[in-house]
Amino acid sequence: MSTTSPSEFAGTTMRSASALSTRALRNTRRMPSTFLPTLAMPIFQSIAFAGTFFAITKVPGFPTDRSINWYMPLAVCMGAAFGGVGLGFSAIKDMENGFFDRLRMAPTPRRSLIIGPLISCYIRTLVVVTVVLLVSIGFGARPTSGVVGLAMLYIAALGLSTVSAGWGLGIAFRFRDMRGAAIMQLTLFLTMFLSSAQTPLNVMSGWLHTVARYNPATNILRLSRQGFLGDVTWDGVWGGLVALVGLSVLTLWFARRGLDSLDR
């Protein structure tokens, strides 16, 4: 009986994951209609929110006088999050047409079925962040703390896409049909908007202030906005990083448990 060494196992995982991510990216190229809304919505959101809610920057205590500096990171995070749950939709489609059963029967490590799509999601997220950033700069967004600040935006987006991908896949593996899609989107939508999405904590009032204060999405958005509201500070960074790491671990575990439940 032969045994597989950990390095061989890791190699197999990465080869399978790489094949799956290539497949996902090919699908994106062949059917751009599946990716374009993920790209178009954040661009629209960034521009529309900045224009509509422009006057809110004049409220005392608002941290910037450029509304697009406030709303662009929100749009990027929403785009990254919805791109992540998109993996859940793809998994449901694969389960409905039987392709996922063939993947499960193949002699590949189970974790590659999560890591592979995740890699493709990261690549798409990088495209979304870069395009939305460039368009927003065209509409008046101005980074305030150089490369480090921009890196915070990318970290927040990639982290959020991990969290939402784990959540989307976990739901998909449990529901196994499109009923799960509404739950993925709705929970994400509510979590993102019940935070400092539209205004900072010091400007909002009432019930939303209490909810947003304890919502980890507030910390993640604070991290993403570091490069657009002044200097990057450790106070503004650490809460977001902790939230991203904690939620990523939880949701990826949720996805893995869901995947294992398919075998039972």
Next chain:
Amino acid sequence: MTATLSVQSTAAMNHNWRIGFRQTVAMSKRSVLALWRQPALVVPSMIFPLFFAALGTSSFGRAINLPGFPKVDSFLDFSLAGTIVQGVLFGSVQSGSALATDIENGFFYRLMAAPSSRLGILVGRLAGAAAYGAFQTLFFSLLLLPFGMSIKGGPLGVLIMVVSGGLIAIAISGFMAAAALKTGSSEAVQGIFPLVFIMLFFSSAFFPRQTMSGAYKHIADFNPISHLIEGMRDICIDGLSSGAIARAILVPIAIMIVSFTLALRALAQRIAAQ
């Protein structure tokens, strides 16, 4: 003898009108019952506008003191009209989508094969949308009252807003019905939703035009949704005035004439193509 024929033809015309009217009422009832029996179609157009109203009130409550913002007691007073129109827009997309579904599943062609009023198919659908739009207006107005909202126009103002809500629903559903009759695809009608959403955000639904600047202000100035909202908003925050009533009623009627004409033309084309 000529007089007898004339009386007979008048009686036949009246009879046809009565039958046409009864069929239209039956079609309206059917479209309202469909919403009642499938709450999943209705819930998003009721919940999302309320969610945005609650969110906006907490997020932008302090904006009411900004220069250019209309004088209001709370942001909720300002946001009511936007909430109503948002709900009506979402509901109208559903109404158009339901007509397209009738075409997809063949019900529309069964009506065509039956000796039923062609106009009744369209008017029935629009009347159903109007009833739902009027209901949404009343529901949002009453629901938000205990949360500190006030309507300066009083009960008469609410009544005019309900009428305006029904007219707005016909105006927007007319466009959706035209799209449904033209394409015969519920997916295509649902595909219009992002466009509706974009138009909503580039209007004065969430913030007053007076506080916008540059290109956004120009777009909002020309956006018909801004004008649909502002008549109702004037009644809510300023009270009843002839100008506000005229805006709340005449703007939807003007848009309704355009959309109904388009829908009638699309219906004629579909009938001719059959």
